[in-house]
Amino acid sequence: MKENSLVNKIVSKIKTGLKGEVTIPPDKSISHRAIMFSSLAKGRSVINNFLKGADCLSTMGLFKSLGVEINYLSDSILEVISNGVLTKPKTDLDCGNSGTTMRLCSGILAGQNFNSVLYGDESLSKRPMKRVIAPLELMGAKIKSNDFRSPLKIVGTELHGITYNSPIASAQVKSCVLLAGLNALGKTTVIEPYMSRNHSELMLKYMGANILTEGTTTTVLKSELQPKEITVAGDISSAAYFIVAALIIPDSHIILKNVGLNPTRTGIVDVVKRMGGQIENLDKRIVSGEDVGDIRIKYSNLKGCNISGADIPKLIDELPIIALMATQAEGKTIISDAEDLRKKESDRITTITNGLKALGADIEEKPDGFIIQGKTSFKGGVELETYHDHRLAMTYYIAGLVSEKDIMINGFEWVSVSYPNFESDFEGIK
Numbered sequence: 168m169k170e171n172s173l174v175n176k177i178v179s180k181i182k183t184g185l186k187g188e189v190t191i192p193p194d195k196s197i198s199h200r201a202i203m204f205s206s207l208a209k210g211r212s213v214i215n216n217f218l219k220g221a222d223c224l225s226t227m228g229l230f231k232s233l234g235v236e237i238n239y240l241s242d243s244i245l246e247v248i249s250n251g252v253l254t255k256p257k258t259d260l261d262c263g264n265s266g267t268t269m270r271l272c273s274g275i276l277a278g279q280n281f282n283s284v285l286y287g288d289e290s291l292s293k294r295p296m297k298r299v300i301a302p303l304e305l306m307g308a309k310i311k312s313n314d315f316r317s318p319l320k321i322v323g324t325e326l327h328g329i330t331y332n333s334p335i336a337s338a339q340v341k342s343c344v345l346l347a348g349l350n351a352l353g354k355t356t357v358i359e360p361y362m363s364r365n366h367s368e369l370m371l372k373y374m375g376a377n378i379l380t381e382g383t384t385t386t387v388l389k390s391e392l393q394p395k396e397i398t399v400a401g402d403i404s405s406a407a408y409f410i411v412a413a414l415i416i417p418d419s420h421i422i423l424k425n426v427g428l429n430p431t432r433t434g435i436v437d438v439v440k441r442m443g444g445q446i447e448n449l450d451k452r453i454v455s456g457e458d459v460g461d462i463r464i465k466y467s468n469l470k471g472c473n474i475s476g477a478d479i480p481k482l483i484d485e486l487p488i489i490a491l492m493a494t495q496a497e498g499k500t501i502i503s504d505a506e507d508l509r510k511k512e513s514d515r516i517t518t519i520t521n522g523l524k525a526l527g528a529d530i531e532e533k534p535d536g537f538i539i540q541g542k543t544s545f546k547g548g549v550e551l552e553t554y555h556d557h558r559l560a561m562t563y564y565i566a567g568l569v570s571e572k573d574i575m576i577n578g579f580e581w582v583s584v585s586y587p588n589f590e591s592d593f594e595g596i597k
Contacts, residue, residue, distance in 0.1 A: 176560075176579035176590075178567025180547070184418030184466060187596040189409055191401030193218035193243070194427050195585050196338070196366050197457065199267045201397045202226045202247065203275065204370055206235040207349070209251030210394035216425075217245050217399060221584045225263035229272060232256045251391065255281035259318065262287040264512065264555070264584055267339060269317060270299045271367075274343035277308035278350035279323040286318035290555045295510050299343040302331045306347055306355070328353035328388075335507060336360050336480040338431075341385065342367040348387040349376065356386040363480040364431040366457070370397070373456040400427030400459045405586050407435050407485040408561050412593075413464040414444050415495040415569060420465045421596055422449070428458040434481030436462075438489060442469040442496055469496035471541060475503040483507060486536075487519045487562040493539040494528040495569070502536035513554035522559065525549045526566055526574070547572035557584035564590070 198218040203226065205212035217223070219242075227237055227245075234254030238246050253275075262268040262285055269285050273296070276283045286292070297315035304310065306329050309322035328351045333340050336359045345367055348355025362383050371378050375393040379386050406426045413419040428436075428451060439446045444467040451460035471493060474482075482489065486505055493500035508515040520532040526549060529540040547570030553560040560582045567574040582589045 174578060174580055176564070176576040177573050178564055178576060179573050180570055181416055181568045181597060183597070185413050185416055185421050185596045186419070188422045188424055189592050189596060190424040191406045191426050192586055192588065193399040194402035195220060195222060195404070196267065196364065197370070197399045197427070198223040199226050199265075199271070200342075200366055200370050201399060202230055202237070203271060203346075204374055204392055205247035205394065205397070206230040206233070206249050206253070207251060207275070208249060208374060208392040208394040210249070212247045212394040213240070213396045214245040214247065215396070215398040216243050218402070218585075219243070220587060221263060222265035222267065225261065225265045226268045229260045229262065229268060232258065232260055253279055256283055259284040259286055262291060262317070264288050264291050266291060266294055269296065269319070270339040271342050271346060273299050273303060273310070273319060273321065274346035276321045276323065277303050277306070277310065277347050278326040281323045283321050283323070284318050285321065290512055292317050298335065298337065298340050302329065302333075302340070302344050303347055305329050305331065306344075306351055308347070326351035328355040330356040330358070332358045333360070336363040337507070338363040338365070338367065345371065345378070345385060345387045349390050349392075351389060354386055354388055356384060359383040361477045361480050362431055364429065366429065369429075369456040398455045400454060400457045401425040402585070403427050403432050403435065404484045406462065407488050408565055408589070410435065410439065410446065410462070410464050411488050411492045412565050412568060414439065414467050414469060415492060417466050421463075423462045423464070425459060426462050428460050430458070431481055434478055435485045435489060438472065438474055438478070438482065441472045442492075443467060444469055471496045471498035471500040471539070473501045473503070475501070479504050484558060487515055487558050488565065490519050490523060490530065490537055490539060491562050491566055494523060494530065494541050494543050496541045498541065500539045500541065502539070503533070504535055506535040508536075512556040513559060515556070515558070518554055518556065518559055519562065522551045522563060523566070525551065526570060545570040547574045550575040550577055553578035553581050555581055557581045557586070561586065561589055564593070
């Protein structure tokens with residue numbers, strides 16, 4: 168194997184259980200929205216516990232380019248000062264690797280009185296944008312693209328409200344349309360087949376938008392947002408790696424602090440309980456409109472289960488690490504209705520199947536998910552590629568902790584997209 172470097176990470180089997188507490192980093196989805204929505208509000212907003220990951224920094228840079236003043240008050244506290252009106256950018260707008268930035272900002276920019284161009288890195292440029300372009304065009308938006316991929320050339324124009332029956336449960340699609348609706352004539356309604364994460368609806372309501380949600384239907388009217396103090400909860404998607412590690416590494420007992428427990432995001436907690444895992448919520452409270460609490464996890468003898476349908480929107484980002492967890496559970500786990508995994512930073516169905524197979528897992532790829540037979544031991548002694556995908560990098564790190572031989576993760580630096588301190592936080596509980 169190659170020597171350890173900034174790019175290639177060697178991970179060895181852990182010899183003892185995980186013990187202690189970890190304060191989970193800020194939620195990526197909420198951090199994005201806090202910057203975006205504060206930029207649309209007239210006045211001064213303060214964002215506490217902001218995530219300084221690469222994706223969220225892309226959103227920050229974009230709104231600075233749109234004339235918004237954003238300053239650090241401390242390492243994780245921002246002030247956002249805006250007159251509530253965005254200004255024409257002098258250059259094209261770089262979304263980096265962030266699909267959230269590109270898709271949500273498409274909705275914001277489509278109704279402005281200026282033109283703009285959104286572009287991203289090589290990975291983001293391959294990701295599908297038709298899912299947001301189509302409903303925006305129904306609202307009157309004018310968007311030119313590269314076969315429904317970036318760069319997106321947006322001609323700012325007046326929008327009108329629509330009722331949109333979304334073919335997929337996607338928080339990015341829903342949020343894009345609702346953000347366009349904030350600046351559109353009439354009423355804008357989004358109807359989903361299942362409820363996707365609702366951070367946008369909660370924050371828009373918290374900031375004074377005229378918005379109503381009933382079941383899987385959300386309606387917004389043209390609204391002016393009010394500046395607020397927003398405290399970002401810990402990211403349950405980041406917590407997922409610690410949850411799974413503690414469940415599958417013998418003699419582990421950890422507590423995760425300040426984790427967002429929004430019911431539209433806690434699918435992994437539901438699945439862990441279904442599989443017989445020892446997981447418990449502590450000190451539950453509401454912060455800036457979001458459910459927050461601590462989580463206690465202990466090593467457990469897990470059993471396989473089925474994951475499908477309404478489960479999927481609540482754990483779509485956690486499915487790579489859930490697939491790994493299933494390899495360490497007795498019996499069969501079937502994951503279905505997750506075809507959207509193929510349209511993430513990598514084709515996560517193919518990449519995670521190939522990676523876990525290389526480690527010795529009994530996993531079969533399906534068009535919309537996986538069939539996993541456990542419990543299997545990981546042999547290790549392999550090199551695994553991350554394909555510019557931060558969730559693969561973190562999943563393989565956990566795999567390395569339970570592999571008989573060392574594994575090499577090529578492209579481990581991609582963890583910085585969502586969790587720059589991932590490795591150091593793990594070292595703190597080893």
